Amino acid sequence: MLNFSGITVRLGGHTILDGATASLPPGSRVGLIGRNGAGKSTLMRVVTGEIEPEDGIVEVPRRVRIGYIAQEAPGGTATPFETVLAADTERERLLRESDIVADSSRLAEIHDRLNAIEAHSAPARAARILVGLGFDEEAQRRPLDSFSGGWRMRVALAALLFSQPDLLLLDEPSNHLDLEATLWLENFLKGYRATMLIVSHERDLLNNVADHILHLEQGRTFLYSGGYDSFERQRRERQSQAESERAALIARREKLQAFVDRWRAKAHSARQAQSRMKALAKMEPVAAVAEDPSLVFDFPSPREVKPPLVVLEGAAAGYEPGKPVLARLDLRIDPDDRIALLGRNGNGKTTLARLLAGQLQAMEGEVKASGRLRVGYFTQYQVEELDGRDTPLQHMSRLMPGAPPKAVRAQLGRFGFSGEKAVREVATMSGGERARLALALITREAPHLLILDEPTNHLDVDAREALVQALNGYDGAVVMVSHDRHMLELAADRLVLVEDGTAADFPGSLEDYTDLVLGRNGQGNSPKTSPKSDRRDQRRAAAEARERSKLLRRDAQLAEAEVARLGARRTELDRAMFDPGSALPADARRTMSELMKMRSDVAARLEAAEEQWLAASEAAEG
Incomplete structure (x- = not known):
């Protein structure tokens, strides 16, 4: 149905696509994925004819109708x-x-x-x-x-x-949708019979709709069979194989180089050395698996506050006097809560979020909040309103007046803005980088309650996974609105449904809610209910798991500090042994035998501390 070969595109002096090649079978459902800025939208525009590639060809059968949304x-x-x-x-x-x-x-x-x-x-x-x-x-x-x-x-x-085009091209179709519309779209696409190519970062959509994954990486495309989970397994195997090949190639190069270095000056082996030099020159390097160290979300832990954080009692909220959007609100939020707000756009999820964030005053009823409560509230508007002429360092410095530069940079570093990244203009950043910066800004005071309204927009799959891990490691409460079902399933343990002018705990699971939206449980009847005691048990188990995770992270931090202390002590002893003039006074008075014995003891303790650190880190991450 769609074939493209050797597609090369350069924009602004940068190579975006570099020989991209793929053949999509008729009727296939292909998820096009890749990191932000990899060139997915560029490839789509090449297929539609909006961009003429410098090299390569696109082949689509005659009379095939291509469907694509204009910008x-x-x-x-x-x-x-x-x-x-x-x-x-x-x-x-x-x-x-x-x-x-x-x-x-x-x-x-x-x-x-x-x-x-x-x-x-x-x-x-x-x-x-x-x-x-x-x-x-x-x-x-x-x-x-x-x-x-x-x-x-x-x-x-x-x-x-x-x-109903014959070739359906969708570029981030769920970006403007809520969870309910995303569920409907996924169900619709599962029944669509034409060939489709979908750019998406929605793991569930890619798993449930796609039968192939086209991965765009470093300008080239790689086609995998199956959905996203299958792609991840195959990619890990491919990366592992590439790393093995790279290690073997490095070992072979070192062996050849050693032979050349040893024998090229010897007359009787000069010809053999020359042949090995030629072999060295012809050996193609195998690139290391690329990792992105800047893909970081690390929410600072707040100081402990006694529960509850917020209590709504008969509260109402809205924007026009006498016309509440939401009323009869009875809701309690504790420090260990992980809440997902459900409900269609327009039902009042944002109104509830703003009420909890203190941006709206209650029209009636009461809103009781802890006097020490700090709230971090993330919305897409904050991302859009970042000044493109400023750098992350300038943005953060304005919001942390009087803070030492080290503290400002440390907060930026938690979200991947270290070194030169901290002084890049925001205008040059991708949407995902801007979202990370906005999250860094709203969490600078270590909030007790984090309210996130569609935080995954502009984030690719890997960034979303990093965000989920950070939320699960965060010690405060979280209230989130998102159409990303994967994130809700992993990061939320309590569901609140906003509909009919109020909000209340949803008695079922996210799967129950999906069935309710799609009418799969008796034409929209109430979902299978779980007893309140079961929900309390689930919340208690989730809170206990977070507490265990917090203790494990604390153990890892203590072990890391001990490794640093022992490493510094070993360096001091080395200095005393080999540069007595710069040694500490206490060490300078010791004999060489004493120093050697002390160093041996510190080295053994350091090795044990490193093992303890690794074990604690693995346990915390697991």
Whole structure:
């Protein structure tokens, strides 16, 4: 269905694609993945013809209709319903022609074709797609200009799905969706029968929809069979094999070099040395497996505060007097809570988040918060409002006035902005880097409660995994809104459903909620409920697991400090033995025999401390 070979693209003097090659079978569902900035969107634009590659060819069979969402959201006075219906250009053309054609035979042909493409069912199909993406009947009839850019991009996605192209290209389709619309989209794509190429960082979507993964790395593409989990297993095996080959090649080079160094000056072996030198010159290097040390999220641990952190009692919140968005709110948040807010966009999740963050005052009822409570609140607006002319160091310094430069840089370093990365202009950063910077800024005071509203937007799969690990290692409470089901499953142990103008604990699991959204448990009936005692047990177990993790991390930190102390002591003893003039006064008075004995003892203790450190670190990470 789609073949491309040797695709090379350079933009701004940088090589983005370097001989990218792949052959996608007809009917395949391919997830295109890679780190941010790897060139995924560039490859998509090459396939659609928007970008002409410097080298290489793209082959698509004739008469294959390619569907791709334009960068600009649709606008104007047309409604979402009208916009989606108009996406079926053949239906629109035939209907217009049927209104004016006079020839009866041609009219019969038009009606035959309209029946063949099931034009009569198009309005119902368009409405179903729009409902799935969050548009109720009233919203479907409003003009596009009355919607935000994110909702208009949903209309563009609906129009693309409605048009049923033979080759469907989707670039981050869930970026503007909530969890409920993402679940619907995943279910829709599972039943879509054409070939598709999807750029996504959603692990669940890639596992449940894709049957191949196309990995873009260092400008080249590698095709794997199966979903994302299968890709990860195959990639680990490939990396392990590459590392083994690299180690073997290095050993062979060292052996050849040793022979050359030993024998090239000897007359009787000079010719053999020359042949080995030629072999050395022809040996291709094998690159080491690339790792990104800047992929860091490390939330500072807050000082302990007695529970509860926040209690809502009969609270209401909104933006216009007398018109609360949410009411009858009875909610308690403790220091060990990991809460996911569920509910469709527009139901009030952000309103609840702002109330908890102290950005909204309660219209009625009470909001009781610990007097020492510090809250870190992350939203996409903070990412968008970062000054592109400033550096991370300037942003952080403004928010930490009076703090020593070392403390400012230490907070930046927790999120991967060390050295030169701290003084790069924000304008040159990727969306994922800006999100990391925003998280660094809001956690500078070690908040007791972290509120995250769609934190995974702009983060690739590896960055999302690092974020999940950091959240699980964080000692404060977390309230999160996200369409990333994988993150919710791993980082949340309590679900709160926001709907019908209020919010309350959801009695089931995330799987139950998925079934409820998709109508898989009795046409939208209540999910299978879990007794409250079971939920308390689950929360208690999660809290105990976090406490064990905290103790293990503390053990690792103590062991690391002991390794550093013993290492420094060994250096002092070495200095006393080999440079007495710079030795500590106490060491300078000791004999060489005493120093050697002390060094041997310190070295043994250091080796034991290093083993203890490694064991504690592995236990903490496990």
